[in-house]
Amino acid sequence: MNSPKPVLIHSVKEMQTICRNLSQTIGFVPTMGYLHEGHLSLVKAAKDKAEIVIVSIYVNPTQFSPNEDLSSYPRDPDRDIQLLSELDVDYIFFPSNEEMYPAGFKTWVAVEEITQILCGKSRSTHFKGVTTIVAKLMNIIDPDFMLLGEKDFQQLKVLQQMGKDLNFSTEIIGCPLIREKDGLAMSSRNKYLSPQERKDALCLHNSLLLAQKLFSEGMTASSKIIAAMRDLIVQNKGRIDYIEVIDTDSLESLDELRSGCRIVLAVYIGKTRLIDNVMIKYYQ
Amino acid sequence: MNSPKPVLIHSVKEMQTICRNLSQTIGFVPTMGYLHEGHLSLVKAAKDKAEIVIVSIYVNPTQFSPNEDLSSYPRDPDRDIQLLSELDVDYIFFPSNEEMYPAGFKTWVAVEEITQILCGKSRSTHFKGVTTIVAKLMNIIDPDFMLLGEKDFQQLKVLQQMGKDLNFSTEIIGCPLIREKDGLAMSSRNKYLSPQERKDALCLHNSLLLAQKLFSEGMTASSKIIAAMRDLIVQNKGRIDYIEVIDTDSLESLDELRSGCRIVLAVYIGKTRLIDNVMIKYYQ
Numbered sequence: 001m002n003s004p005k006p007v008l009i010h011s012v013k014e015m016q017t018i019c020r021n022l023s024q025t026i027g028f029v030p031t032m033g034y035l036h037e038g039h040l041s042l043v044k045a046a047k048d049k050a051e052i053v054i055v056s057i058y059v060n061p062t063q064f065s066p067n068e069d070l071s072s073y074p075r076d077p078d079r080d081i082q083l084l085s086e087l088d089v090d091y092i093f094f095p096s097n098e099e100m101y102p103a104g105f106k107t108w109v110a111v112e113e114i115t116q117i118l119c120g121k122s123r124s125t126h127f128k129g130v131t132t133i134v135a136k137l138m139n140i141i142d143p144d145f146m147l148l149g150e151k152d153f154q155q156l157k158v159l160q161q162m163g164k165d166l167n168f169s170t171e172i173i174g175c176p177l178i179r180e181k182d183g184l185a186m187s188s189r190n191k192y193l194s195p196q197e198r199k200d201a202l203c204l205h206n207s208l209l210l211a212q213k214l215f216s217e218g219m220t221a222s223s224k225i226i227a228a229m230r231d232l233i234v235q236n237k238g239r240i241d242y243i244e245v246i247d248t249d250s251l252e253s254l255d256e257l258r259s260g261c262r263i264v265l266a267v268y269i270g271k272t273r274l275i276d277n278v279m280i281k282y283y284q
Numbered sequence: 285m286n287s288p289k290p291v292l293i294h295s296v297k298e299m300q301t302i303c304r305n306l307s308q309t310i311g312f313v314p315t316m317g318y319l320h321e322g323h324l325s326l327v328k329a330a331k332d333k334a335e336i337v338i339v340s341i342y343v344n345p346t347q348f349s350p351n352e353d354l355s356s357y358p359r360d361p362d363r364d365i366q367l368l369s370e371l372d373v374d375y376i377f378f379p380s381n382e383e384m385y386p387a388g389f390k391t392w393v394a395v396e397e398i399t400q401i402l403c404g405k406s407r408s409t410h411f412k413g414v415t416t417i418v419a420k421l422m423n424i425i426d427p428d429f430m431l432l433g434e435k436d437f438q439q440l441k442v443l444q445q446m447g448k449d450l451n452f453s454t455e456i457i458g459c460p461l462i463r464e465k466d467g468l469a470m471s472s473r474n475k476y477l478s479p480q481e482r483k484d485a486l487c488l489h490n491s492l493l494l495a496q497k498l499f500s501e502g503m504t505a506s507s508k509i510i511a512a513m514r515d516l517i518v519q520n521k522g523r524i525d526y527i528e529v530i531d532t533d534s535l536e537s538l539d540e541l542r543s544g545c546r547i548v549l550a551v552y553i554g555k556t557r558l559i560d561n562v563m564i565k566y567y568q
Contacts, residue, residue, distance in 0.1 A: 016453055106396040107415070107449035113390050131391070132450075139451040142426075165391035166416075167423040169300055 006055075006089040008081065012100070015093045016140045024051035028143035028170075030134060033057040034074040034188040035083050038178040042147040043087050045175050049145045055084055056093040056137055058100065063129030074191045093141065100136065109135045109166070111158050114251050118154050118264060119275065122241055130155055131162050138163075138170050146170050151177040151185050153264055153277045157251055177277070179205065185276045192272040201269045203236035204276040207243075211263050215280050220256045225263075233267055241266035241273065248279070290339075290373040292365065296384070299377050300424045308335035312427035312454075314418060317341040318358040318472040319367050322462040326431040327371050329459050333429045339368055340377040340421055342384065347413030358475045377425065384420065393419045393450070395442050398535050402438050402548060403559065406525055414439055415446050422447075422454050430454050435461040435469050437548055437561045441535055461561070463489065469560045476556040485553045487520035488560040491527075495547050499564050504540045509547075517551055525550035525557065532563070 009015045019026060027050030029042045039055075046053045057080055064070035077094065084092055108128055114120075115127035138146065146163075148156045156174045163172045178186045183205035184198075193201055207229035214225050222245040229243055243265040245254045254261055257280050264277040293299045303310060311334030313326045323339075330337045341364055348354035361378070368376055392412055398404075399411035422430065430447075432440045440458045447456045462470045467489035468482075477485055491513035498509050506529040513527055527549040529538045538545055541564050548561040 012451060016451065020453060105449050106398065107393065107446045108396070109391065109393050109419075109450070111391045135393075136449075136451045139453065142453070162391045165389050165420075166393070167296060167300065167420045169304060169423065169426070 006081070006084050006092045008092050008094055010094055010096065010099065012095060012140055015091070015095075018091065019054070019141050019143075022052055025145070026050055026141060026143040027053045027145045027147065028137070028141050029053070029055045029147050030137050031055060031057055031080075032059045032073065032188065033080050034076055034191070035080045036178075036186045036188065038149050038151060038186040040083060040087060041178050042149060042175050043084065043089060045173070046145065046147050047087070049147070049173070050143075052090045053088075054091045054093060054141055054143065055089050056095075056141075058093075058095055058133070058137075060100075060129055060133040061097060062101070062132060063126050065123060065125060068123075069189075069192075072192075074188050093137075100133070108132050109162060111161050111165070114154070114161060115158055117251060118242060118244060118246075119266060120154070122266070127155070127158050131158060134159055135162065135166070135168075138168050143170050146172050147175055148172065149177060150174045150277070151187065151275065153262060154251065183209075185274070187274060189272055189274065193269060197270045197272065200236045200238065201272075201274060203233045203238050203269075204265060204267050204274055206236075207232045207265070208263055208276060208278040211257075212278060212280055215257050216283055220258070222253070222255050222257060225257060229263075229265070237269070239268040241268065245280075290365070290368050290376045292376050292378055294378055294380065294383065296379060296424055299375070299379075302375065303338070303425050303427075306336055309429070310334055310425060310427040311337045311429045311431065312421070312425050313337070313339045313431050314421050315339060315341055316343045316357065316472065317364050318360055318475070319364045320462075320470045320472065322433050322435060322470040324367060324371060325462050326433060326459050327368065327373060329457070330429065330431050331371070333431070333457070334427075336374045337372075338375040338377060338425055338427065339373050340379075340425075342377075342379055342417070342421075344384075344413055344417040345381060346385070346416060347410050349407060349409060352407075353473075353476075356476075358472050377421075384417070392416050393446060395445050395449070398438070398445060399442055401535060402526060402528060402530075403550060404438070406550070411439070411442050415442060418443055419446065419450070419452075422452050427454050430456050431459055432456065433461060434458045434561070435471065435559065437546060438535065467493075469558070471558060473556055473558065477553060481554045481556065484520045484522065485556075485558060487517045487522050487553075488549060488551050488558055490520075491516045491549070492547055492560060492562040495541075496562060496564060499541050500567055504542070506537070506539050506541060509541060513547075513549070521553070523552040525552065529564075 027046030109131040110128045160172045211225050226243045248262050259282040262279050266275045311330030393415040394412045444456045495509050510527045532546050543566040546563050550559045
C-alpha cells in the first residue's frame, strides 16, 4: 500500500535517510513557501526530469538582514501542501529552525565576487545565507536535479557557481520566470502591495519591455537605455535600487547591450523591494 | 576480470561517477601524501569499516599561507602508491590543482570560532582551506565513513563541526595518533628535521608525558602544568607557538585539568612547526 502523497517530513535525519535509500532519480525544488505559479512551474519541471519530486518549505532566517521582512514574510503552509498535493509531489520537507540551525551552529558557505554586486550591494549577507542553506538542503536530499527560477537570476548563478566549485553532483537547472497576466513577475512579496502599488509595480516589467524595444530599434548604449528605464520607473513612483545590463555568465556590467545579455533590476514600490529581469534578444 | 588495484584516478568527474555508481559502503582517507604509519593506520581502519576504500593524495594549496611550506612540502607519489597497493586500497584519487581549483573558483566553506584559536591564531586562513577542500572531496566521493587522525585534533573537530552543520551524511571518525618508537608523533614534516633537531623534537611528547605525570601526582592547575612543559621545551631549544589545556568537545581553554581533557601544543623545532597532543587520564 502506498502512503498518501505528499509525505510531510519535519526531521533532517528522517528526510536524509529516506533520500539515501531511494533508488529513483530525485528532482528537488527549494522554496520559502507561500507558493505561486512560479514555484509550481518548477515542480512541474522537476516531475518531467525525475522520478521522485521533493519540495522544501523553509523560510531561511540567515538570508534575511535584521532590517528585513523575516517575521512578516507571508506563510500559508496548509495551502502550500494542498497545491503540492494536487501536483502529486512525493515528499515535502518542512523543517523547523531548531532542525536546520541547532545550537552551536558555526559553518558558512560563501561565494565571492558575484555575491557582492547587484542584490548583494544592498543585502550584504543575503547570499551567504542562501548558499549555506542550499548546501545543507543538497546534502540532506542529495538530488539529481535542483530546479530554480530565473526570477532570482543572481541567486541562480551564485548557486550554480557554488555547485560547480564544491563539486556537488546535483545538476542545477534554471527555469523561466513566470508572470501575472499583466506582466508583473510572480513573487510571494507581491502580497505586500496595496491596490495602487500593485498598479505602480507594473513599471518594472514595462521598463524591461521598453529596453527591449529601444534595443530592437537600434539603441545599444547601456547608459541611454538605463536612463530611459529610470524615467519610466520614477514616473510610476518606483525607487530604484539598481538597474544593470549584465553578461549572463559572468554577471559583469556591460556598457553596450548585445543579444543574449540580461537586464536585471531591483525597485522599491512603497516599502516592498521587487526584482525582475529579462534576456535581451534580436528579433527578426 | 578485476582491474589491478589500486585504480589511480586523476579526474574529478571520473572519480565522482565511479563513487556514485558503487553500491558498496565507502571508507575514505584524505591525505596530502608522503604517507607514514599514521596514514596507513587510517587506511586499515577504513578497511575495517567499509567495503571499498578510497585514499586521496592532494597537497591542497589553499590551506598553506604564502609564507608556509607549500612548494617544499615532501612528495613521493610512487612510494605512496606502493604502500597503498600493499594495503589493497581500491582507488587512489590524485587530482591536479587545475581539477580541484579551476579558473574562476570562488566558493569557500568556513567554520567560525573554533578555527580562530590554537593553530588558527598563527595560521589564520588554514582551516578555511581545509574545510573547503574536504567539503569538495566529500561531495566527489560521497563516503559513508571518513577517517582522520587525532594528531590534527583541532582539524578533526573543525571537520566534524562542518559535517554536522552542513548535514553531510558521512560519518567522520577520529583515529589515534601514531608515534615513532621514541615517542615523536608521526608527521610528513618530520622529514624537515636535521639529526639534532630530530632529537630535540622529542621535547613535544616528553612535555606531554610530564603533564600527565604531574596530573597523576595531583597537580591540576593548567598554569602550573603549562609552565613546567614550557621549561622542558625551552631547555630543548623548542620555540613555543602555543600550549593549551582544552575541553575535548568545545576546544575551550580550561583553567584546571580533568580526566578526559586534552593538552594540545605547537612548537617550532628550528624552522619546522610540529604539533602534538594527548588526552589526560586518571590512572589507577
